[in-house]
Amino acid sequence: MDYLIHLAILFSIYAMLGITLNVLVGYTGLLSVSHASFFGIGAYGTALLMVDAHWNFFPALMLASIVGGMIAYMIGCVLSRFRDDYYALGSLGLNVIIFSFFLNLQTITRGPLGIPGIVRPNIGSFHFSENSMFLALVLCALALLWMFFHHVTRSSFGMVLRAIREDEDAIQVFGYRTHFFKLAIFVLSAMGASIAGAFFASYISYIDPFSFTVNESVFLLALIILGGLASHTGSVLGALIFVLLPEALRFVGFPQEYAAQMRQLVYGVLLIILVLYRPRGIAGTYTF
Amino acid sequence: MDRSKKIWLIVVAVALFGTGYYMGKNSSLQKEDTRQKTSEQALKIGFMGPLTGDAASYGESIKKGIELAKKESNIKNLEIIYEDTKCEGKDAVNAVNKLISVDKVIAIIGDVCSGATLAAAPVAQEKKVVLVSAASTSPKITDAGDYVFRVVPSDALQGDFGAQLVYNKGYKKLAILYSNEEYGVGFQEVLKKSFEKLGGKVVKQEAFNRNVTDVRTQLVKIRGQKPAALFIISNSPASSVAALKQIKAFGMKIALFGSEGLKSSDILSGAKDAADGLILTSVSSGTTEFTEKHKKEYNADPGPFSAQGYDAFMVLAKAFEKEAKTSDDIKEALKGTDLAGASGKIIFDSNGDVTGNYDVYIVKNGSFELSK
DSSP states (O other): OHHHHHHHHHHHHHHHHHHHHHIIIIITOOOOOOHHHHHHHHHHHHHHHHHTSOOOHHHHHHHHHHHHHHHHHHHHHHHTTOOHHHHHHHHHHHHHHHHHHHHHOHHHHOGGGOBOOOOOOEETTEEOOSHHHHHHHHHHHHHHHHHHHHHHHHSHHHHHHHHHHHOHHHHHHTTOOHHHHHHHHHHHHHHHHHHHHHHHHHHHOOBOGGGGSHHHHHHHHHHHHHHOTTOHHHHHHHHHHHHHHHHHGGGSOOOGGGHHHHHHHHHHHHHHHHHHHOTTOSSOSOOO | OOHHHHHHHHHHHHHHHHHHHHHHHHHHHHHHHHHHHHOSSOEEEEEEEOSSSTTHHHHHHHHHHHHHHHHHHOOTTEEEEEEEOTTOHHHHHHHHHHHHHTSOOSEEEOOSSHHHHHHHHHHHHHHTOEEEESSOOOGGGGGSOTTEEESSOOHHHHHHHHHHHHHHTTOOEEEEEEESSHHHHHHHHHHHHHHHHHTOEEEEEEEEOTTOOOOHHHHHHHHHTOOSEEEEEOSOHHHHHHHHHHHHHTTOOOEEEEOGGGOSHHHHHHHGGGGTTOEEEEEOOOOHHHHHHHHHHHSSOOOTTHHHHHHHHHHHHHHHHTTOOSHHHHHHHHHTOOEEETTEEEOOOTTSOOOOOEEEEEEETTEEEEEO
16 A cells, blocks of 8 residues: 555656656657756755754745756756757756756755755654655646646737647748747756655655756656646546556566566566557657 | 478477476476475575676676575575566566566575666655665665665775775876776766865766777876876676777876776786786675685686675575564574675665775786785
8 A cells, every 4th residue: 555655656747757757758749858957956955954954944045946946947948949859859958068067066956965854844743754645745736836837828928839830831821930939848847847846855865966857857757748748637647547557567477587688678668559549648648 | 481481480489488388397306396395485586687688797796695604504395586677667567567476585685787776765764665676785774765775886985985095096186987887987087076075186086888998088188187196987898898908099198997897807818918916996796715615506607797796685594593484583683694794794784784894906927916
């Protein structure tokens, strides 16, 4: 049971990451390979505020997500001038830069030593130290994020985003300054990812830079593409598959000697099959 | 992709799954048979470590040590459940949760990388399950909790040992070249502190990222400070070979020291005569007796931390002999451990650490010679 609760928490965190990345990639058509860096900024921000400055989790989360948003704003000013392949490359570079900061800014982030001893959230004397309580908290956060981005994508603002995805030049002709729309959704997406990062740091209790590499960004892209682009349900289903499938494979009775390798192999083959049969992902409404 | 290709892929997937399932079923059937013969209740311990990914060789070599120890210990109704963590924090937390709440293990050997151990330790601590690491050397693990033990000494001790070694050889100006990760950073901090306490001076510390093969920039900076000795801290053979070759190419006249990560046959074959005279500190790779046993069983020399894996299992086996049935019993039993293990004497201090069992090696004529 504890194991299931643990997986549910991990699933919720990845579902948040999926939803926030999907508004950028699925709805707006901006192939961003930098989501893990904002995930990391949220995690590091919260961890440092809680461990070094002894802040409470909730204000730490808010400040971390604001910092994530501000960094996204600064970078987004440049990044939003790009489109298509150049956007992907630019964002990839961004992820590498931010990872290097985590790794080398040792006076602040303690570099590769990581930050241990991050505590669980508390409100007054009530501590979310039980995993089931923490799960309830993460699920609330997931529901709030889902609702928020549901409204964002259904609003007229969301319509413009989809128009940018379909034909950026055309929507510019109608007088929309697409640059600002791309910037706004980039910042919102980054803030969402930072919130997921805050929960991740508090739950795992130890973070190091290697959790926020380009690989993680690619993993998140795979998650939403398989779950389904431009669909919030898709992001959540993607998280469900990517968190549960490798864990479920632990229970397939492969022989002990090469069980670990077999799991990776089967996992890979299953993902290929999924892409073959559902190129739009499970609940996707759009393909590149 | 046309239809026939899709069908083929599915056939392959089904076949993979089928064989896996069939073989798994067979092996579990066998397990059940033996279990019925011996006793109804099986002792379960878990192993977590990298069995895939770039650190997999460490995981596999520790696993060999554990299996060897299991064979020798003659505890009949014992089952070891192996879980892969790829040396990543998130996967380590997955594995430790699975082992504790699904398999209900009473003790866990793992993880290998310090980062993964630090991520898993709070879970083990909260659920009160003993965690014994065979290879995590980060000084931070000392404070990870009273259920967390390790049979490999902390880097803090190797840093001390290394500093003393360099100082006693008569070098007073030292430069450090280290790999920019948990292991390298922790190690070099201690090395610098200890060396300066002894009265020496660390004139330059330069970092390189794991697996890079060009450290010329760092070497130029180091050369500028004219140190008498250089300490290389690395656990990436590719980077170590590159560093040694580039030092030779620069014609730097400098005494070379290295951490245990450089004690690998890849270094000898890669760097050739550039490695001559290199002096290494290394955690013990096992007594001669252990090396013989390992050779007999697997027809190969023990890999890195294989002896520590053997010892990790043995300290647990000793606890089982003392009728330790619950995790708390094991914790108490471990505190009284006094074992002449494969990697040296194992006595846990109050933090669950062991004191260092280090060897000094020197590279001569293309091989590592143990120096006394």
